[in-house]
Amino acid sequence: MKYTKVNFMLSVLGIIIYITDLIVDIWVSVRFFYEGQDVFGILTVSFMLFGTFVVQCFSYSWFKADLKKAGQENQHCFLLLHCLQGGVFTRYWFALKKGYHVAFKNSSKTDNFMEEQIDPHKEVIDRMTDLSMLRLFETYLEGCPQLVLQLYTFLEHGQANFSQYAAIMVSCCAISWSTVDYQVALRKSLPDKNLLNGYCPKFTYLFYKLFTLLSWMLSVVLLLFLNVKIALFLLLFLWFLGILWAFKKQTQFCASISMEFLYRVVVGFILTFTFFNIKGQNTKCPMFCYYIVRVLATVGILVVFWISPVSIFNSDYFMSISITVALTLVLGIIFLIVYYGTFHPNRNEETKPDEIDGKAAQRDCRMKYFLME
Numbered sequence: 001m002k003y004t005k006v007n008f009m010l011s012v013l014g015i016i017i018y019i020t021d022l023i024v025d026i027w028v029s030v031r032f033f034y035e036g037q038d039v040f041g042i043l044t045v046s047f048m049l050f051g052t053f054v055v056q057c058f059s060y061s062w063f064k065a066d067l068k069k070a071g072q073e074n075q076h077c078f079l080l081l082h083c084l085q086g087g088v089f090t091r092y093w094f095a096l097k098k099g100y101h102v103a104f105k106n107s108s109k110t111d112n113f114m115e116e117q118i119d120p121h122k123e124v125i126d127r128m129t130d131l132s133m134l135r136l137f138e139t140y141l142e143g144c145p146q147l148v149l150q151l152y153t154f155l156e157h158g159q160a161n162f163s164q165y166a167a168i169m170v171s172c173c174a175i176s177w178s179t180v181d182y183q184v185a186l187r188k189s190l191p192d193k194n195l196l197n198g199y200c201p202k203f204t205y206l207f208y209k210l211f212t213l214l215s216w217m218l219s220v221v222l223l224l225f226l227n228v229k230i231a232l233f234l235l236l237f238l239w240f241l242g243i244l245w246a247f248k249k250q251t252q253f254c255a256s257i258s259m260e261f262l263y264r265v266v267v268g269f270i271l272t273f274t275f276f277n278i279k280g281q282n283t284k285c286p287m288f289c290y291y292i293v294r295v296l297a298t299v300g301i302l303v304v305f306w307i308s309p310v311s312i313f314n315s316d317y318f319m320s321i322s323i324t325v326a327l328t329l330v331l332g333i334i335f336l337i338v339y340y341g342t343f344h345p346n347r348n349e350e351t352k353p354d355e356i357d358g359k360a361a362q363r364d365c366r367m368k369y370f371l372m373e
Contacts, residue, residue: 003124008096008103011128014181015092018135021174025146028167043149051142052085054266055134059087061259062130088134095127125189132178132185139178140270144217147171151221155321172210179209187345194345201343208339211332213274216294218325219301226301226308234297235272242268249278291333298329 025048032041060082081090102120150168180202187193196202223231246264254260267278275290277283302322 003099003102003121003128005103007128008099010181011092011096011099011131014131014135014177015096017170017174017177018088018092021143021170024167024170025142028146028150028164031164037153040149040153044146047142047145047149051138054141054262055138056082056085056087057262058137058259059091059130059134061254061256063087065255088131088138091127091131091134095124095131098127099124122189125185129185129189132182135174135178136182136270137266139175140273141266143171143174143178144213144273147175148217148220148224151217152224155221155225172214175213176206176210180206196345198343201339201345204335204339204343208332208335209274211328211335212291212294213332215298215325215329215332216273218321218328219298222305222321222325223301226305238272239268242271244268245271246278251278291336295329295333298325302326 025044029041029044029048032038032044060079063078063082078087078090081087098120102124147168150164150171154164154168183205184196184202187195196205220231220235223234243264246267251260251264251267253263267276270276271278271290275283275287277287302325305322
């Protein structure tokens, strides 16, 4: 597997989107406070802090694990960088520096890691996969709640300023990019997995995730207009069910018990918004049940919304938002069926037993323990 110039350019695009998303989030939070919407401002900042805190924890944990396996001492400068929220930027610096030499200068050097020679292309791909995982964490922990908040404020007032439009667009781009990039990078880093090649599979997967996510987020926004307490209870309940599912599947992503617990909490949060295979097993039945529940919940919210007084919502968006929810859900399910029926890399393979049970966590296969699709 080679790390090409195109891969390097896409990696650069990834950090540009990451920085843009960060700037827009700060901009929106400042606007909220400036306009006297302190609750929305606090929520925006809280989502940012929660997402970046979790990302820095995992990033530093991986740094320590990699240094330990390489037989090197833990460097306190890495801890300081992560405390200053610079863990992701530090990883980007190392990954892009190495990736530039590999892609443009055809570096043939190898590094002595775990007393074995490692292909420099594989090393860069693994570093980019780690970054893809971290971006996925931040996207769902920060981006998804913020997108719900932005949609809520937009529909509540019937209009939005430029910063809110920018936040909605950047959030959608960040979610789309991180989801597809994660799936491509994960499969590229695992030699025993088939690659997600071609534009059609990638765009089909993108639209499947984007449409199902958008439909659910709009449904949550409608429920927030109906009753904030009920909406929060539903989200917390689904989060709790996701955590229980992660514990039931006995995920083995982290070496330490505390980080594994945090990982399962994060997995539960991600499952609140979209489905992922958290153990590498055949998940046709769980996925079917997941989206059946999603469809029933969405239909239930729409029905309750229609029989409730229209005054709770801006009537200009009443019909259009309902049609958008239903249409995006249907399109998402269609793209899901097309992806798994036609484009999924493993569609022609026989079902294999779970290949990650009973294996000890190690750096070169860390991504085997992560969310698979």
